[in-house]
Amino acid sequence: MREITYRDALREALREEMLRDERVFLMGEDIADPFGSAYKVTLGLSPEFGTDRVRQTPISELGFVGAGVGAALTGMRPVVELMYIDFSMLAMDQIVNQAAKIRYMSGGQAEVPLVIRTQGGLGRSSAAHHAQSLEAWFVHLPGMLVAMPSTPYDAKGLLKTAIRLNDPVMFIEHKLLYNTEGPVPEEEYTIPFGVADVKCEGTDCTVVATSMTVLKALQAAEMLKKEGISVEVVDPRTLFPLDIETIIQSVRKTSRLIVAHESPERGGFAAEVIAQIADKAFGYIDAPIQRVCAPSVPTPFARHLEDFITADETKIADRVRSLVRGEI
């Protein structure tokens, strides 16, 4: 199978859905050529589809996310790009109070086929306003769906699904994943929301990880394999809906669970996974459930400080080792 980058996979998804459905259009800052968006996902789309459908906006997050909500409510299928998830704060009223709630408030009259594409994550010394991982906020939000793909294959399949759904989606990419490559079939496919993917099978410990941390968990699994420790890495792919069944099946086999992600530990997504496992699979667990997350501090700038807080392969491997050896 051909290998393409996460960036190209996303672009293919956008392009195919725009060709498939003329109601699909893109809106956001700097998305038109020649700049082609901050992480170049939309590069090449404005010459093909025109600047009406690849609609570059002023720096006006509240304005253009709100416009996305309005367009979605009245027959269009906008894909709005928030350059950094940190900027979602500027549009929070439209995301939280309007997009996510209007269906419920209207007694089921409204449909909001809105995708908010954005990216977050550590790793580029971007500091506290350009490197947050805010997925837990949106997982907490009734009415919102949250996707967080870790591979090019998942990115394309999930984005195509997101665009076809009639519910609002926070589609959270990762700034360090855009250049990663992976197999993506030439033929059409989609990935349903709410189906986790076991990225690597193992028997000693389950590591549930999201986004970039999936890659780090896979590296940790590779390191530990040489030590005779077998790690199963589960990627939920969509944080809501969450495929807790696949995680339960995994801990049934391994009896140990670690949840790892880049965002701060306190009130993070890991807490939700762990609460559900404690509730639904308590009997399968034989060791304390662990979190490998960032400490709850703002993101620091300097590389060595940022590295210190990142849930990387070493930290994940260390925790798995300690857990398997019964040291925790």
Add this chain to the structure above:
Amino acid sequence: MSDEIKEGPPEDLTREQLLGMYRRMRLIRGFENRAKEHFEAGEIAGFLHLSQGQEAVPVGTCTALRQDDYITSTHRGHGDVIAKGCDVKYMFAELYGRTTGYCKGKGGSMHIADFSQGIIGATGIVGGSVPTAPGIALSIKMRGIDQVVVCFFGDGATAGGGFHEALNLSSLWQVPIIFVCQNNLYALSHPWEKTAYKCELSYRVSTYNIPAECVDGMDALAVYRAAKKAVDRARAGGGPSFIEAKTYRFLGHYVGDPGLYMPPEEREAWRKRDAILKLGRQLRAWGCLTEEEDAQIAADVDAELEGAIAFAKSSPLSPPEDALTDVYVHFDYLGNPLDEGEQR
């Protein structure tokens, strides 16, 4: 002969339309009077923000709209949605939290919506629908249809950032939107003259290159004329317009707020300018309305409202588990996929 009568009725409105406007204004007033009464009796829960005094603005504006045009509204939106065509029967049912309500009892007074009539919904956040409305207008433009959207909001929304972003994008995109500011002089208790420094709203808006007009919001026909001009311009591809309608909220911010910050003499002066009385005087002077017809309208409105309340009270409450539905189209609230048939 006073000025209000000398002017004559708009030539493009029939007697039936004029009477329709008058009736609708009385219906809004009556709806809110009864809502207040039943709220104070403890039958209606939550908050109730009344728009008494402002009826001419939504009715004047919506008279210039078609059924398939859109409106967005506010927490003080009973008048807006009745003007666009909401049935008071389903509105009362919503206020009573019944399953027959517009939002099945999930929205209440601040969130009444009827998508089948382009009523995209009221919002509980001041200025909340202002950034949404340009997207509705953009959708209209991209779909190539000659609909328009009216974005209703109050003076309280004009100091927020979303207001300026919405004006800017609407102007930039030249989309068919009419911003209608119901300037009732108070943002909750905050007076209008302390909202912006020596700056007329229409001037502020005109700097976005949006035609802006200030009209007497206690004159339904003046509002209609301004709205008609703006709607015609939008429909013809002429882009956004802005109307500031100077009006007054006769009562406090919500039922229970005595409005101590509103000087009694000011309240009295505005009460004398009641738009419903004014339109009644005009219609009678122009021979469009006899005393008997006037009494008949009052009786009809009363009967409609009494029937609506009876309908609401006799409607069933939804089962409590209904609190768990209508969160997603494709999933239940826990995230389990819904079959096509049960998608709701």
